[in-house]
Amino acid sequence: xxxxxxPLVLAxxxxxxxxxxAALGHAEPWPAPVAPAIPEASGYVAIPGAAVMPESGRMYHxxxxxxxxxxxxxxxLPALDMAGSELNLLAATGMPKAHTRFVVVFHGPAVDGIxxxxxxxxxxxxxxxxxxxxxxxxxxxVELFVCGQHLAFAHVDPATLSPDVRVASDxxxxxxxxxxxxxxxxxx
Numbered sequence: 001x002x003x004x005x006x007p008l009v010l011a012x013x014x015x016x017x018x019x020x021x022a023a024l025g026h027a028e029p030w031p032a033p034v035a036p037a038i039p040e041a042s043g044y045v046a047i048p049g050a051a052v053m054p055e056s057g058r059m060y061h062x063x064x065x066x067x068x069x070x071x072x073x074x075x076x077l078p079a080l081d082m083a084g085s086e087l088n089l090l091a092a093t094g095m096p097k098a099h100t101r102f103v104v105v106f107h108g109p110a111v112d113g114i115x116x117x118x119x120x121x122x123x124x125x126x127x128x129x130x131x132x133x134x135x136x137x138x139x140x141x142v143e144l145f146v147c148g149q150h151l152a153f154a155h156v157d158p159a160t161l162s163p164d165v166r167v168a169s170d171x172x173x174x175x176x177x178x179x180x181x182x183x184x185x186x187x188x
Contacts, residue, residue, distance in 0.1 A: 041084020
């Protein structure tokens with residue numbers, strides 16, 4: 001009788017393991033991402049039961065420090081993707097536009113991503129994937145700046161840039177100015 005117990009325990013364990021695997025295999029997939037504000041950016045995936053959600057009465061102010069280039073010329077800049085994805089999240093959750101104030105300041109390697117299409121194509125051989133996102137963000141009220149000091153020292157003609165971006169005196173002045181006004185610094 002004792003010799004039958006281990007196979008019984010083994011059978012029960014295997015059965016429970018199979019049930020657990022079957023249950024995991026039938027788990028509902030994540031909801032599809034939505035991008036109602038900036039379609040070129042990553043979409044928002046609703047997280048059922050999320051612990052921290054946007055609050056409708058809160059003001060969301062952020063200044064995005066855009067220094068990194070995209071991994072490949074056909075991809076959107078990381079800072080634009082992150083700013084756009086947050087705009088998508090806030091729009092998808094019903095946040096009033098008046099409660100969102102975003103600023104993006106470009107300097108360093110990210111500046112290539114704001115070149116106009118002719119100059120971007122000349123440099124990378126592909127269309128600039130950032131231009132539609134820049135236009136959409138400007139229309140959504142996002143303030144877009146490029147560092148004038150970077151342009152001067154890198155000998156970049158401002159006429160070669162997207163018209164959606166304004167030249168600031170210095171990226172660090174933009175960052176300090178908006179942080180002093182209570183904007184959260186996010187760096188990409």
